Amino acid sequence: MEAVVAHFFVTPKLYDLDKTLLPAVEPLLGYLGSRFDEKTWFVKLYWGCLDALESRCVKPPQLDVWVLPTASACGCGGCKQLVQFCMDPFRVELQLPCPGRDAKEHLIDSVRRNQMPFVISNEEGALENEYEPLFCIKTGAEEDFDQRSVDRHSKLQEEYDRNMSTIEDMRAWIAERCGLVSALIDSLDEEQDSWYTPGYWTD
Ligand SMILES: [Zn+2]
Structure with a gap:
């Protein structure tokens, strides 16, 4: 089973994170219940999903902000x-x-x-x-400004916020159940490049 999970993460094109892996996590949790931590493959799947999410979750660059304060006494x-x-x-x-x-x-x-x-x-x-x-x-903004680039940026920002919210929920869940402290999670972040490559996980 663990080899299968490893296969998921080394062939992300075959096993789409959003369409296949993440939707599987919650029903599996329901199925395994409190036995989830006896299943090393499940913990690896969970961490693998979390890590893949974190790897792709890049904060969009800062955009120029166009707040130009003004006021009007008219309330129409x-x-x-x-x-x-x-x-x-x-x-x-x-x-x-x-x-x-x-x-x-x-x-x-x-x-x-x-x-x-x-x-x-x-x-x-x-x-x-x-x-x-x-x-x-x-x-x-009369010249060289493309509203479409701002609209694209808003979409990226929304996607980023959505991913971050999933990441935070998943981190909180696993931290609570595995008794992990945030420092440990952060140290896992640092080695994220290697930690679901083949051979990284050994029992
Ligand atoms: Zn008015």
Whole structure:
């Protein structure tokens, strides 16, 4: 059985961590119950999954943060959205729908009076066209900025957070049951490159 488990981890393309191995861990735990620690193969499977998760879980690089503080005394929905946009760290562009010339003139005026830190790139066109949204872009982001890269980053960050949460749950579980202290877990991290390669585990 242990040889089978070792095979899982040296052929990750055949035994996908997310689709095959991790979903198997919980039902196996239910099946083994308190006998889980008599089953060396299961402990190895558990640690192997945890280690594989940790190996691939790389924190996304820091992104430029685009918080540009501003304020508006007006509490209308449009002005509130503009202030929120300025405070959003990961958004530099906004298409704000605001049908009607009066509504647009009000927002354009609000942006000027409050010296909000962005430009509206289609003022004239939007005023003439009832349903054209206002295109806002933060000051300093007019060139060389790709909102898609920010959206991709958000996805990576979400994936990272999800993986870290699984890792923390798995660490807590095994630490509690095996009486391991966190220092030991950390030392296992350090040798993570080798610890599920063939031959590493011997009884
Ligand atoms: Zn307003």
